[in-house]
Amino acid sequence: MIRRKLRGEKRYPLVLMLEPLFRCNLACAGCGKIQYPAHILRKELTPEQCFAAADECGAPIVSIPGGEPLMHPRIVEIVNGLVARKKYVYLCTNAILLKEKLDTFQPSKYLTFSVHMDGMKDDHDFAVCREGIYDVAVEAIRLALARGFRVTTNTTLFDGAEPERVRAFFDEMSKLGVEGMMLSPGYGYSKAPDQEHFLRRSRTRELFTRILSRPRKGWHFNQSPLFLEFLMGTREYQCTPWGMPTYNIFGWQRPCYLLQDGYADSFADLMATTTWEEYGTDANEKCADCMMHCGYEASAVDDTFGSIRGFLATVRATFRGPREPGRKSRPGGRKRHAHPPESRERAPLRLAKELPILSGSKR
Amino acid sequence: MKAGDPDAVGPDESPYAQGYAVRRASPEDLEEAIEAAFDYRGDVTLYLDDGSELRGYIANRNRHAPEPFLDLHPSDGSSVRRIPYDRLEGMAFTGRDTAVGKSWETWVKKYRAKKEAEARGEKVERVGLYPDSLDG
Numbered sequence: 481m482i483r484r485k486l487r488g489e490k491r492y493p494l495v496l497m498l499e500p501l502f503r504c505n506l507a508c509a510g511c512g513k514i515q516y517p518a519h520i521l522r523k524e525l526t527p528e529q530c531f532a533a534a535d536e537c538g539a540p541i542v543s544i545p546g547g548e549p550l551m552h553p554r555i556v557e558i559v560n561g562l563v564a565r566k567k568y569v570y571l572c573t574n575a576i577l578l579k580e581k582l583d584t585f586q587p588s589k590y591l592t593f594s595v596h597m598d599g600m601k602d603d604h605d606f607a608v609c610r611e612g613i614y615d616v617a618v619e620a621i622r623l624a625l626a627r628g629f630r631v632t633t634n635t636t637l638f639d640g641a642e643p644e645r646v647r648a649f650f651d652e653m654s655k656l657g658v659e660g661m662m663l664s665p666g667y668g669y670s671k672a673p674d675q676e677h678f679l680r681r682s683r684t685r686e687l688f689t690r691i692l693s694r695p696r697k698g699w700h701f702n703q704s705p706l707f708l709e710f711l712m713g714t715r716e717y718q719c720t721p722w723g724m725p726t727y728n729i730f731g732w733q734r735p736c737y738l739l740q741d742g743y744a745d746s747f748a749d750l751m752a753t754t755t756w757e758e759y760g761t762d763a764n765e766k767c768a769d770c771m772m773h774c775g776y777e778a779s780a781v782d783d784t785f786g787s788i789r790g791f792l793a794t795v796r797a798t799f800r801g802p803r804e805p806g807r808k809s810r811p812g813g814r815k816r817h818a819h820p821p822e823s824r825e826r827a828p829l830r831l832a833k834e835l836p837i838l839s840g841s842k843r
Numbered sequence: 844m845k846a847g848d849p850d851a852v853g854p855d856e857s858p859y860a861q862g863y864a865v866r867r868a869s870p871e872d873l874e875e876a877i878e879a880a881f882d883y884r885g886d887v888t889l890y891l892d893d894g895s896e897l898r899g900y901i902a903n904r905n906r907h908a909p910e911p912f913l914d915l916h917p918s919d920g921s922s923v924r925r926i927p928y929d930r931l932e933g934m935a936f937t938g939r940d941t942a943v944g945k946s947w948e949t950w951v952k953k954y955r956a957k958k959e960a961e962a963r964g965e966k967v968e969r970v971g972l973y974p975d976s977l978d979g
Contacts, residue, residue: 503974504974505974506972507972507973507974509946509972512942516884517885517886517900517918517941518977519886519899519900519916519919519920520916521977522977523916523920606954609950609971610970610972610973611957673944674947730914731903742881742903743914
């Protein structure tokens with residue numbers, strides 16, 4: 481990334497979002513990714529198509545969402561090929577098939593199972609529209625950890641999420657031993673069955689401030705700390721839609737993982753011919769409430785590596801926890817503590833062991 | 844319960860719903876219909892200038908290309924077809940819109956009913972929403 485910056489490249493990808501199929505074994509209310517005719521849902525990318533996309537794109541991280549990637553009959557071949565290319569692979573799964581398929585994978589520092597967990601048992605089962613899935617996922621996580629796999633969780637939050645329950649969920653996942661947690665507000669897919677609970681920008685900030693203020697010891701986040709501050713409203717970013725380009729059975733998706741405004745035949749074509757200026761918070765009404773990691777985490781990472789100030793802010797947030805909105809450093813670096821009685825609870829924002837700044841999400 | 848339960852499908856107020864058709868339309872009307880078909884999550888039938896018909900899913904279109912085109916994934920699973928706009932005489936929205944339905948409302952109703960039954964001390968089976976079958 482630094483090399484690309486030094487070369488003066490204006491736009492470069494950090495994570496390839498590789499969707500090898502749209503088929504899923506769940507029908508989650510907030511997901512707008514799987515509503516297609518049966519003949520489309522039967523389609524899959526071949527391993528060769530996946531490798532060609534990864535090679536052409538050149539991103540160091542490949543996130544494999546879907547659909548449910550473990551339903552792909554050649555997923556092991558795809559993962560092995562990407563690992564052989566030294567790509568950091570985040571296989572995003574609902575974990576329904578993880579126990580059954582686990583032994584077909586090899587533990588590797590390049591492979592992480594990113595398990596979709598939307599909260600405590602009742603919250604998760606309600607969000608994925610099926611009871612019993614939380615227990616299945618927890619059992620699979622335990623098993624994967626015991627077999628030496630890297631495991632993280634990814635959590636999508638919607639309006640109505642209760643901060644205290646989310647914090648208790650983080651405690652639960654930390655106790656389980658996952659390497660890191662990732663969270664994001666749900667994007668308002670126009671095709672998702674539930675259109676009522678997507679978060680608006682102000683509500684997102686309020687919710688994440690309440691969730692992330694005074695993080696507890698033992699919470700590890702697999703995300704840029706500056707992105708977490710963005711979610712809390714502490715800092716503003718513009719979207720970086722090319723930061724996490726998406727490749728699927730239709731081609732290279734314009735302009736990003738969430739919006740479908742057409743497809744390019746090649747990655748080079750995507751980068752060269754997409755009218756990027758037509759997208760982003762102020763430029764497109766479909767982007768107005770979006771604060772998703774696939775657009776803004778790349779902005780946060782760019783901030784970290786783009787200036788000394790950004791780098792120092794990342795170091796500060798990593799060791800002291802994310803800064804709440806309106807709380808500025810005093811001269812001399814001391815901070816005002818808005819919550820003195822609980823400030824002892826404030827812990828460094830611990831990040832996952834490797835490539836702590838980014839990961840992918842299923843939706 | 845299946846996510847696309849036909850009994851659960853509600854009315855769609857958009858004119859571009861299943862059943863909509865346009866024949867021998869002006870280029871402007873056709874372009875508007877193509878945009879709607881691109882957003883539509885069901886199959887369409889294309890009527891071509893040689894009198895043939897093609898049924899499938901429109902996954903892409905580019906009206907700004909030197910020769911505007913659309914990409915159709917045929918319903919029979921054969922390879923994607925790139926069709927220039929000027930070969931189109933019309934189209935019909937023939938397949939079910941997979942994004943339309945009341946599955947969420949039905950799920951909430953079912954979930955609440957189950958929780959209420961549990962609160963009354965009744966033993967109830969687990970409830971869930973399942974994707975449509977890909978058979979048939």
